Amino acid sequence: MPDETEHWEDRLEQYLHEKGLRMTRQRQVIAREFFAITGHPNIDELCARVRRADPSIGQATVYRTLKLFVDSGLANQSRFGDGPARYESADVDHHDHLICVDCGRIVEFRNDTIEKLQEKIAASHGFEMTDHEMVIYGHCDAPACVARRASRGRD
Amino acid sequence: MPDETEHWEDRLEQYLHEKGLRMTRQRQVIAREFFAITGHPNIDELCARVRRADPSIGQATVYRTLKLFVDSGLANQSRFGDGPARYESADVDHHDHLICVDCGRIVEFRNDTIEKLQEKIAASHGFEMTDHEMVIYGHCDAPACVARRASRGRD
DNA sequence: ATGGCTGCAAACCGTTTGCAACTAT
DNA sequence: ATAGTTGCAAACGGTTTGCAGCCAT
Numbered sequence: 582m583p584d585e586t587e588h589w590e591d592r593l594e595q596y597l598h599e600k601g602l603r604m605t606r607q608r609q610v611i612a613r614e615f616f617a618i619t620g621h622p623n624i625d626e627l628c629a630r631v632r633r634a635d636p637s638i639g640q641a642t643v644y645r646t647l648k649l650f651v652d653s654g655l656a657n658q659s660r661f662g663d664g665p666a667r668y669e670s671a672d673v674d675h676h677d678h679l680i681c682v683d684c685g686r687i688v689e690f691r692n693d694t695i696e697k698l699q700e701k702i703a704a705s706h707g708f709e710m711t712d713h714e715m716v717i718y719g720h721c722d723a724p725a726c727v728a729r730r731a732s733r734g735r736d
Numbered sequence: 737m738p739d740e741t742e743h744w745e746d747r748l749e750q751y752l753h754e755k756g757l758r759m760t761r762q763r764q765v766i767a768r769e770f771f772a773i774t775g776h777p778n779i780d781e782l783c784a785r786v787r788r789a790d791p792s793i794g795q796a797t798v799y800r801t802l803k804l805f806v807d808s809g810l811a812n813q814s815r816f817g818d819g820p821a822r823y824e825s826a827d828v829d830h831h832d833h834l835i836c837v838d839c840g841r842i843v844e845f846r847n848d849t850i851e852k853l854q855e856k857i858a859a860s861h862g863f864e865m866t867d868h869e870m871v872i873y874g875h876c877d878a879p880a881c882v883a884r885r886a887s888r889g890r891d
Numbered sequence: 892a893t894g895g896c897t898g899c900a901a902a903c904c905g906t907t908t909g910c911a912a913c914t915a916t
Numbered sequence: 917a918t919a920g921t922t923g924c925a926a927a928c929g930g931t932t933t934g935c936a937g938c939c940a941t
Contacts, residue, residue: 603895603940624930639898644931660815663906665930679861688861695850699872706834706843707877715870717854722862758915758920779905794923799906818931820905 589616589655589672596653610635611646621659621667621678621687661687661716677714681721683729688721744771744810744827751808765790766801776814776822776833776842816842816871832869836876838884843876 593612597604614630615622622630628643647668650656657671661680675696679688695715703710720730748767752759769785770777777785783798802823805811812826816835830851834843850870858865875885 601895605896605940607897637898641899641932642897645896648932660818663815679858679863681863682866688863690857690861692853692857695853698847698850702845702847703834703872703874706845708834708836708843708872708874710872710874711837712874713870713872715868717858717863717865717868719858719863719865719867756916756920760915760921762922792923796907796924797922800921803907 589670592655593650593653596655602649607635607638607642608646608649610638611643612650615647615650615656615668616670616672621669623665623667625665627668659714659716662718677716679717679719681723681726682718683720683726684723686721686723744825747810748805748808751810757804762790762793762797763801763804765793766798767805770802770805770811770823771825771827776824778820778822780820782823814869814871817873832871834872834874836878836881837873838875838881839878841876841878 589612593608594604596602597608611627611631614634615627618627618630624640624643624647627647628638628640631638631643647656647658650668651658655671656668659667659669659678661667661678674691676689676691677695679690680686681688699713700710720726744767748763749759751757752763766782766786769789770782773782773785779795779798779802782802783793783795786793786798802811802813805823806813810826811823814822814824814833816822816833829846831844831846832850834845835841836843854868855865875881
């Protein structure tokens with residue numbers, strides 16, 4: 582189990598060293614921008630941010646670097662519905678997602694009862710659980726969403 | 737709530753009629769093939785089967801027809817990991833999926849405690865749940881998978 | 892100097908769409 | 917007759933990849 586208290590700088594450096602890979606200016610910039618974001622950026626959003634810091638960085642490099650982060654365990658990839666892949670730092674505890682089908686707001690939650698049940702369910706079917714995804718879709722209580730729903734209901 | 741005891745023939749016909757749409761030879765063939773499958777076919781697999789029955793049916797029609805089934809509530813779409821969309825008949829009770837990361841085997845399960853917890857979690861965050869997806873990934877106990885894992889563990 | 896890394900553009904793959912011909916109503 | 921439907925092929929959007937040059941080691 583990785584030491585979650587280490588900073589991503591050290592963890593990334595260590596991973597690169599282990600694998601004989603190299604720390605580059607691009608990887609530094611992408612990592613700095615990525616780990617500064619609290620949220621679930623997709624590649625386009627990340628690309629925009631990265632390019633504000635260094636416009637010369639190509640989209641392909643951002644794709645390749647995020648894949649590197651996922652492989653190294655520094656980031657997690659999620660897919661919500663049909664949309665593009667979204668990423669988040671893995672330096673926090675595991676959690677699942679709640680998504681508003683109206684405004685796209687993403688809320689994180691964690692429920693230990695469900696986590697434990699998942700293990701149990703997997704085991705009862707002869708599976709050794711390695712991972713899981715859980716996304717709940719619904720209408721959130723943001724004023725704009727409630728209003729939109731009310732006016733649609735009237736039609 | 738739709739009457740689950742009606743056959744898909746009637747439900748489809750009713751939906752088409754409601755929406756002013758038409759029953760065509762292609763839709764009949766695709767529906768017959770789709771509802772005869774127990775499993776989670778993707779478009780390619782379905783297409784292959786449909787074309788065995790009628791080689792003149794185009795892939796686009798299969799895509800459009802499955803979308804129709806989903807819109808009508810006759811089918812559910814799922815996405816597992818990165819792969820293509822998979823479909824299954826909605827004429828059975830809701831369930832979630834357990835997928836073997838080694839062989840791709842898909843096992844269905846249902847757990848009412850989790851279902852109820854999901855509602856509660858959504859509500860506690862001010863969401864009105866409309867849907868949810870839950871996929872557990874793991875290593876299954878099929879002999880081939882156990883063997884593969886054992887030999888990989890030795891490396 | 893070596894071999895990993897980069898940006899670019901082209902390829903890829905699942906899916907959607909424009910179109911002219913066709914067909915269920 | 918009307919308007920929905922079809923097959924085809926082209927377009928699409930997100931992602932990956934081949935390549936020639938670049939740069940960290």
